[in-house]
Amino acid sequence: MIYVENDFYSNFNAVSKSNDDMAMQSILVDQISNLIAYNREEVLDLLRKSEIKLPPKPKNKDIVKAIVQNLKTNKKLVIGLAYLIAKNNDLLQEQTKRGRPQEMKSSFDDKKTATTEKKEKKPVDWNRTLDAVNVVGGSISVFADTLTGVKQSSLEQQLNSATQSKSPEDLAREQAEKLEADKKARRKRNTKIAVGVLLLAGVGVGVYFAWKKGWFAKKTAPIEA
Numbered sequence: 700m701i702y703v704e705n706d707f708y709s710n711f712n713a714v715s716k717s718n719d720d721m722a723m724q725s726i727l728v729d730q731i732s733n734l735i736a737y738n739r740e741e742v743l744d745l746l747r748k749s750e751i752k753l754p755p756k757p758k759n760k761d762i763v764k765a766i767v768q769n770l771k772t773n774k775k776l777v778i779g780l781a782y783l784i785a786k787n788n789d790l791l792q793e794q795t796k797r798g799r800p801q802e803m804k805s806s807f808d809d810k811k812t813a814t815t816e817k818k819e820k821k822p823v824d825w826n827r828t829l830d831a832v833n834v835v836g837g838s839i840s841v842f843a844d845t846l847t848g849v850k851q852s853s854l855e856q857q858l859n860s861a862t863q864s865k866s867p868e869d870l871a872r873e874q875a876e877k878l879e880a881d882k883k884a885r886r887k888r889n890t891k892i893a894v895g896v897l898l899l900a901g902v903g904v905g906v907y908f909a910w911k912k913g914w915f916a917k918k919t920a921p922i923e924a
Contacts, residue, residue, distance in 0.1 A: 707788040708831065715838040723842045724854060730784045732861035735762050738783060739866075742766075745779040759862045767855040770843040777843065781836030790831040 714722045734742050751765050769776050785791055
């Protein structure tokens with residue numbers, strides 16, 4: 700097998716063949732939470748291309764929910780996740796770029812400095828890469844077919860927990876937003892109370908002023924002769 704020397708691939712392949720749903724869930728939780736925490740923009744781009752709706756400023760929990768709820772029915776999402784997982788684990792095989800033999804290099808080549816030379820990015824060998832993406836994607840699809848009810852809820856809960864532990868800044872940001880919202884609510888409530896007190900005070904002053912003026916004095920009927 701081409702990728703057997705890769706630890707992730709050999710482990711993933713072994714879990715896939717064992718039909719162990721718990722082990723597969725564990726490895727997917729680890730891999731998908733890695734993507735959300737460390738490759739967030741790529742995941743968001745994948746969700747958009749998979750036509751999955753998200754809030755304008757999605758939090759990690761929104762991304763997790765979108766993935767879990769669409770994993771069973773959205774094939775674009777499955778293949779995209781398989782590709783990103785393969786990429787994140789260096790399974791995308793690169794073509795070897797053949798250079799000129801050492802004896803064919805000219806003296807001009809020797810004068811090039813490290814600062815002027817640019818490393819050319821090796822193109823991905825899609826024929827070899829397809830094997831890894833197919834294996835990962837196929838295993839995700841098989842696992843996704845078993846997601847119903849409690850199992851889906853369990854996956855979402857574990858993914859949220861793993862993602863928060865790897866990307867605590869998102870949780871901190873959410874807590875800060877909640878704290879600010881609570882402060883605004885308290886200020887609004889206190890303002891309403893203050894306005895109410897002022898209104899009551901105003902009414903009280905008005906009543907007192909009217910009493911002092913005798914406006915509330917009881918009028919007596921005139922005596923008839």
